[in-house]
Amino acid sequence: MDTDVLIAGAGPTGLTVANELRLAGAAAVVVDKLPRGSDLSKAGGVQSRTQEAFDQRGLLEPLLATGEHPAGLAHFGGIHLPLTRDRHRFPWRSIPQVVVERFLEEHLAGQGIHVRRDHELTGLEQDTDGVTASFADGTAIRARYLVAADGGRSTVRSLLRAGFPGQAGTSTVIAADLRLGGAEQTMIHRWNDEGDWAHLFPLGTDPQGRPLLRLAMGGPGRARPRDVPITEDEIRDGLRAVFGLEVQLLELRYARRITNAARQAAQYRHGRVFLAGDAAHVHLPLGAQGMNTGIQDALNLGWKLGAAVRGHAADGLLDSYHAERHPVGAAVLRNVQAQSLLMDWEGTRAPEVTATRELFTALAQLPQVQYQLDDMLSGMGIRYALPGVEGQPLAGLPAPDLDLDLDPGPARVNELLRSGRGLLLDPAGVFAKVAGLWSGRVDRVVGGTEPMLVRPDGYVGWAGGADSTGDGLEAAFGRWFGEPR
Template identity: 75%
Template sequence: MDTDVLVVGAGPTGLTLANELRVAGVPVVLADKLSQRSTLSKAGGVQSRTQEAFDQRGLLEPLLADGNHPVGTAHFAGITLPLTRDRHAQPWRSIPQVVIEEFLERHLAAHDIHVRRDHELTGLAQHEDGVTATFASGEVVRSRYLVAADGGRSTVRSLLGAEFPGRPGTMTSVAADVRLGGAGQAMTHARSEDGHWVSVFPLGTDTRGRPLRRLALGGPGRSLPRDVPVTEEEIREGLRVVFGSRVELLELRYARRITNAARQAARYRHGRVFLAGDAAHVHLPIGAQGMNTGIQDALNLGWKLGAAVRGWAPEHLLDTYHAERHPVGAAVLRNVQAQSLLMDQQGTGDPDLAAAKGLFAALAELREVQYHLDDVLSGMGIRYPMPGSDDQPLVGLPAPDQHLGPVRSHELLRCGRGLLIDPADRFGEVAGRWRDRVDRVGQGTDAEPMLIRPDGYVCWAGDPDGLRAALGHWFGSRNLL
């Protein structure tokens, strides 16, 4: 083999996965068909759960120190959810995708992992013990596993002939990174009486300290083919229709047309090939959910591939990637489709739809509704199906960050190993059998006893009789040495 894992695609998903494999001590090759990193910010915000995961790898603090990334307020279909702003330790922040990609690529390069650019995949063949990938240059790379992180028009998915069911796009709208005059600082979703609409979200500032905005607009007659270039005049006209002369375009950084296509791969695993990020699921970009979901795909898959390469993964472990992440992707598609409908992005002006939006907006003033929507949008409400989750409320959820003497439990996950918090010092003998892959800490603290997977999810809590089974289920056969 030339490497243990070949990752095709160096967007946020592929870069995150490469880092997870690095943490696991697994050789990885990261290839991308682009000659240089994209300057397109396809997403503009980072969810609470994604930030927690970055914190668990020691990446959050340097990422936030890398620029001005203001805290924002979550929204659902343009309806703000102010009661959720301080609900989590890491609130929603505006961090453009281009910033995340640059940061992760520099981080990997500092650990001698460099993106192989101008590598366009043209062929793929699976064997009993690995995968052979052929690139346009004629280069051949053999690996034990291959991960497709190459976007919504994934070459890997096409070469696999993988099923990608769902709905094709029925309309397009414009997405752009801009500087605006008169837009204010807050998120805005406004529409004209004839159905034209504009959404504006803060993106922090540029290198000269000037505010940047993510802008989206659409409405009747604005659904043009994706390959039609977006012009400055088109954006100026869209702003005039909705805002009059109150808001003006000062600078256009980039613009593209996006569709409301909604598709999801039927299977995320195809033998030794895995689909992640937009290669596994595509939808209308709303709330940066696509980028965050892709990063979470990578976090879920990375440690499992690491365990398989290093030889201690239980037989079922790689299959849990699809079992855990496919329902999450399906849920994202559903909530995005609901938001798109309520926002009337096609500009139909349907009075029945307006009535439904009004009723929903009234319901969204309730604390319980805001909290539910926040669970959906922040990633903090994801609960993976796991043994023991029916009896223990923590099992399957992201692990809380507990103080264990001078350190936090999130800090102890930075090595990419499992973590057993054992405050009463009861489980030393049992856990010792897995000491090569699970750390045990917490004696003398008042922390909650729990077993945490390398991706930061609780896989056992409370019941002493279930610990041995949980260790075997997630961390393989015990080490008898």
């Protein structure tokens, strides 16, 4: 073996997998076919759950220190959700994907993991022991496992001939990063009577401190093939159709055409190869859910692969990646398709679309509706259907970031997860014996209000009440952390 895990793709998903493997003590090689990192902003923000996960690895504070990243307002199909602004410890922030990529790549380089660029993967073979990937330059890499994080047009997925069912793109719209004069630095979604529309939201500032905006724009007769170049005149014409003379194009940073295709891999695992991020699911870029879902895929998969490499993964642990993440990806595709309908993506101005949006806008004024949508969009409402913990209110949910009064000093749950190991909260101090059997993989602290076993990815794998005797705890240890030492 040349390495434990080969990761194809150096976007946020692949880089996050590499960091998780590093924490787990597994070797990883990251390859990418591009000669250098992309300059395109792509996704525009980092959701609450992803920020919480970065905090659990000690990465959030240095990421926020990379520039001005203002907190934003959640929306669903362009409908504001103002009541959700302060619901979570970490609000949605405008951090473009290019910033996340550069930050993660630099972080890994500081740990001795450097992306191997100009590595175009052309062949793939696997057997009972590992995977062999061949490249255009004639070289090959042998690994125990391979993670395909190589985007929506994944070469690995094609080589596997993996099913990628869903909806083909029926139209294109423009996505662009730009500076505008006269535009408010807030989220705006607007149509004209002919169905032309524009969606704006802030991206923070450029190196000179000037505010940047992301624009999505479309309408009847504005769809073009994806490879047709976008001109400044085309941008100006679309802006004029929606805003008149209210705004002026000052600078066009980049623009591309995107489609409303929505597809999801039928299986995320193919023997020793795993699909993650856009290689596993593609959809319209609404709410940066593609990047955030991909990072969450990586967090779910990384520690499980690490356990398999180290030889203590329980039977079924690697299969739980598909079981837990495929339903999440499917739910994201559904909410994106619902949002595209509410936004009238194709600019039909059909009466039934307008009526649906008016009704939904009225319903979205209800606090409970806003909270439900926010939980879905932010990732904070994700709940994995875990075996053996039915009826436990916290099991399968992200662990609450409790403030714990410990000896020698206070700490938060997120801080205790930075080792990449599991965590057992033992308020009454009664589970030392069982926890000791997994002491090399799980940290135990006497603190909290009720006992819970937290997996390395920050999700609760078992939870007992305040008076729990530990029923099911040992089985949960074995399920997530393998055989005791």
